[in-house]
Amino acid sequence: MSSFWSGWIITIVMINILGCAALLWWTRRMPLDHVDEDNTTGHVYDGIKEYNNPLPRWWMWMFISTIVFALGYLALFPGFGNYPGMLGWTSHKEHDIGVAELEAKYGPMYAAFYKESIPDLAKDDKAMRIGQRLFLNNCAACHGSDARGARGFPNLTDNDWLYGGEPDRIEQSIRYGRQGAMPTWGPILGDEKIKEVANYVLSLSGRDVDNALAAQGKIVFQTNCVACHGPEGKGNTMIGAPNLTDTIWLYGGSKSTVIQSITQGRQGRMPAWLDRLGKEKVHLLAAYVYSLSHGNAQGSM
Numbered sequence: 687m688s689s690f691w692s693g694w695i696i697t698i699v700m701i702n703i704l705g706c707a708a709l710l711w712w713t714r715r716m717p718l719d720h721v722d723e724d725n726t727t728g729h730v731y732d733g734i735k736e737y738n739n740p741l742p743r744w745w746m747w748m749f750i751s752t753i754v755f756a757l758g759y760l761a762l763f764p765g766f767g768n769y770p771g772m773l774g775w776t777s778h779k780e781h782d783i784g785v786a787e788l789e790a791k792y793g794p795m796y797a798a799f800y801k802e803s804i805p806d807l808a809k810d811d812k813a814m815r816i817g818q819r820l821f822l823n824n825c826a827a828c829h830g831s832d833a834r835g836a837r838g839f840p841n842l843t844d845n846d847w848l849y850g851g852e853p854d855r856i857e858q859s860i861r862y863g864r865q866g867a868m869p870t871w872g873p874i875l876g877d878e879k880i881k882e883v884a885n886y887v888l889s890l891s892g893r894d895v896d897n898a899l900a901a902q903g904k905i906v907f908q909t910n911c912v913a914c915h916g917p918e919g920k921g922n923t924m925i926g927a928p929n930l931t932d933t934i935w936l937y938g939g940s941k942s943t944v945i946q947s948i949t950q951g952r953q954g955r956m957p958a959w960l961d962r963l964g965k966e967k968v969h970l971l972a973a974y975v976y977s978l979s980h981g982n983a984q985g986s987m
């Protein structure tokens with residue numbers, strides 16, 4: 687805050703407090719020479735006379751105590767322009783204290799969870815309840831509160847994985863994030879070849895397609911796509927290339943959507959969470975995600 691605004695605030699605060707004091711002074715009992723003999727001020731309205739009575743005492747004291755409180759508060763806490771207050775209170779410090787308290791309270795619990803393996807943790811009901819809360823707060827915006835995903839955001843409950851469903855692969859996905867990189871084929875292949883390869887891709891999951899186009903498309907696929915999606919189109923979890931032979935689609939399995947995926951490319955982005963949540967919470971979340979497709983101890987999933 688610049689010293690001008692600091693001075694501005696100090697001025698307004700002082701005008702308010704002094705104004706309060708002035709008001710008190712002004713409403714005191716008037717000097718006797720202004721008053722009529724019957725202790726009225728001479729003002730009459732509608733037959734009602736105004737008496738020269740002081741304000742009630744409790745009201746006076748309330749006013750005085752608010753002034754004292756205001757001065758005391760401004761001495762101790764920030765509020766008087768740039769003056770930080772004698773206690774040195776700041777909202778940052780308050781926040782840090784709150785975080786440290788939470789850390790002291792829950793830190794040992796997360797540390798204990800961190801020592802357990804992901805499959806074991808996934809069977810721990812209490813841990814999974816906490817994991818679910820973390821998931822709802824941090825992940826549900828993209829993956830949905832039921833973790834079933836949406837277009838472009840993978841379903842985490844179906845045991846079909848872009849990057850692998852082994853415990854450490856899931857943990858890695860959450861720790862460091864993931865970046866899908868499907869190239870843009872429109873300018874390279876042109877509409878005709880894209881139509882052919884799309885027919886071939888759809889034939890891989892047993893869809894009705896134009897067989898002549900699909901046969902042409904197979905050649906296009908062998909030349910351009912196997913490096914990532916594999917010779918049989920079953921994908922590659924090292925780079926998150928989806929399996930194209932099942933009926934699960936990240937972006938949609940209609941012919942027009944598949945053509946769009948190939949023409950424009952796709953770049954799904956999963957954020958990294960290690961810095962934001964710390965390794966203990968990431969571990970717990972990995973166990974929660976793992977539990978969604980493996981069932982917990984009660985087999986309730």
Ligand code: HEC
Binds near residue numbers: 824850971
């Ligand atoms: C901003 C949206 C967004 C948020 C928030 C988000 N994710 Fe993701 N997540 C994605 C996307 C997009 C992908 C797929 C990346 C790709 O297409 O390559 C993904 C992929 C994943 C994967 C890999 C899935 C697979 O099939 O291999 C896991 C596991 C995962 N997310 C868990 C989480 C968890 C746990 C959280 C919360 C801490 C979270 N995500 C928060 C967008 C998000």
Ligand code: HEC
Binds near residue numbers: 913
């Ligand atoms: C450099 C590696 C790479 C190459 C080469 C590649 N792809 Fe992909 N492809 C990916 C990745 C990674 C994704 C997932 C993108 C994401 O997660 O956002 C993907 C996604 C797709 C999708 C969407 C799948 C879905 O579930 O919605 C289709 C369809 C597809 N690719 C077809 C092809 C075809 C056809 C070719 C060859 C012309 C090809 N890809 C070449 C890496 C590649």
